[in-house]
Every structure is written in structure tokens, then in C-alpha cells.
Amino acid sequence: MTQPTFEADLKALLEAGAHFGHQSQRWSPKMKQYIYDERNGVHIFDLIQTGALMQKAAQFAFELGKAGKTLLLVGTKRQAQDIIREEAGLAGAPFIAQRWLGGLITNWDQLKKSVEKLNLMRKNMVEGKYETFTKKERVLINREIARLDRFFGGVSTIKAIPDALFVIDIGKEKGVVNEAVVKEVPVIAIVDSNCDPTGIAYPIPANDDAVRSIKLITHFVADAYREGRAQCQK
Numbered sequence: 001m002t003q004p005t006f007e008a009d010l011k012a013l014l015e016a017g018a019h020f021g022h023q024s025q026r027w028s029p030k031m032k033q034y035i036y037d038e039r040n041g042v043h044i045f046d047l048i049q050t051g052a053l054m055q056k057a058a059q060f061a062f063e064l065g066k067a068g069k070t071l072l073l074v075g076t077k078r079q080a081q082d083i084i085r086e087e088a089g090l091a092g093a094p095f096i097a098q099r100w101l102g103g104l105i106t107n108w109d110q111l112k113k114s115v116e117k118l119n120l121m122r123k124n125m126v127e128g129k130y131e132t133f134t135k136k137e138r139v140l141i142n143r144e145i146a147r148l149d150r151f152f153g154g155v156s157t158i159k160a161i162p163d164a165l166f167v168i169d170i171g172k173e174k175g176v177v178n179e180a181v182v183k184e185v186p187v188i189a190i191v192d193s194n195c196d197p198t199g200i201a202y203p204i205p206a207n208d209d210a211v212r213s214i215k216l217i218t219h220f221v222a223d224a225y226r227e228g229r230a231q232c233q234k
Contacts, residue, residue, distance in 0.1 A: 006059055006224055007055065008054040009051075013213075014047060016216045017212060018109055018212075018217065019207070021193030023043075027043055027194055030209070031197065038110070055188070059222075061221050062224040066228035071225045072158070072165050073088045074168065077169050079209060084097045091223065091227060097154060099151070101151060105162070106179045106183060117148065121141065127181050162185065163186075164185060165185060165190045167190070169190065171195045177189075180199075187200050190207075191206070192207075192208040
């Protein structure tokens with residue numbers, strides 16, 4: 001099979017507002033290398049670097065998919081939730097869009113019990129095993145399935161700690177990054193100018209608040225993972 005090349009569209013990044021960082025007084029000095037300029041008190045990212053780092057992250061995501069490994073997409077902020085769900089669905093990737101499940105990486109053996117419970121209840125529902133229950137009991141079962149699905153539905157297919165993460169807004173998702181660092185799970189992340197990129201294996205310096213920026217970058221990485229999965233020999 002042919003090896004795909006991933007080329008970031010710098011014009012599209014510009015039109016999506018990906019170059020806008022935060023106000024300069026709210027910056028992290030560790031992002032200095034990625035900043036091109038300051039305009040009207042706002043930091044401007046060097047989109048040439050952003051594009052190159054997007055391509056590097058996409059190549060990594062592709063190789064993950066091709067090797068049959070798991071990339072978990074994480075984005076719980078309001079602007080990211082629908083994008084994460086949509087792109088995960090298209091890429092065949094697990095996701096977290098509601099809230100991060102503390103211990104998903106560092107205490108997986110405990111959390112997987114809830115995932116297994118959700119899968120079992122879904123299976124029992126499909127097989128009609130609850131049909132003999134009372135109406136009240138079925139209502140309670142449906143509520144429990146809905147509750148579990150809200151938090152664990154996006155990761156119901158994973159069997160072990162994910163091999164890598166894609167994270168939107170590492171400032172909001174500090175717990176995610178901390179767990180990944182502890183377990184040495186590589187992280188791809190959109191990193192805004194107010195964040196510390198330390199510990200991020202594949203940082204993508206860009207606006208992590210604008211919907212168009214989030215959508216463009218998430219799709220670029222998730223689609224590379226999808227392409228890799230399509231070539232997976234497992």
C-alpha cells in the first residue's frame with residue numbers, strides 16, 4: 001500500500017483563526033519558540049511551525065492506526081465536545097467528551113469494571129433479558145445504562161490503556177496529561193499560548209478555543225488515524 005503524505009493547509013489554518021493565541025500577559029514562556037509576533041496584545045503563532053507539527057502528529061497517528069493501536073480523543077470543553085464525538089466516529093476511535101474519568105490510565109483495572117458493566121447491560125438489553133422485569137425495574141435499568149453510557153460510552157470498545165491520546169486544551173485537561181505522563185503514554189495536543197507544553201510528545205501550537213481551529217486540526221489528525229486503520233493488517 002502507498003504511504004500517504006500529510007500536508008497541512010496553512011491558508012486554511014489562517015482562515016480558521018488557528019494563529020491567534022491568548023493575550024500576551026497570559027502566556028506561558030515555554031511557548032515562546034512557537035510565537036511569531038504580538039499584535040494588539042495578542043500572541044500570534046508561527047503557522048509554518050504549526051503546520052509542520054501537525055504533519056508530524058498526523059504521521060504518528062497514521063502509524064498508530066496501521067499498527068492496530070488505540071488513539072483516544074479527548075475534548076471536554078463545550079467547543080470541542082461535538083467535534084470530538086464526530087471525528088471519533090469517523091475515525092473509529094474511542095473518545096472522552098463528557099468529562100475525564102480520573103484513573104482511566106493510572107487505574108484502568110478499576111475503571112474497566114464500569115466499562116464491562118455497560119457492555120454487559122447493553123448486551124442483555126439487546127437479547128431481551130430484561131423483558132421479564134417489572135416496568136419500574138426496566139426504568140431503573142434504562143437510567144443506569146444511560147448514566148454509564150454518558151461517561152463510558154466513548155471508551156466502551158477499549159480493552160486496555162490507550163496507546164496514545166489526542167487532547168484539546170491541556171490547560172483544562174491537566175489530569176489527562178498528568179496520567180499520561182505517569183504511564184508514559186504519548187500525547188498529541190493542541191497547545192495554546194497560555195499552556196506549558198512540557199510532557200506533550202506531539203504539540204500543535206494553535207488556538208484551542210475557536211471551533212474552526214479545533215475542527216480543522218482534530219480532523220487532520222483523526223483522519224490520518226483512520227487512514228492508518230484502513231491499512232491495518234491485524
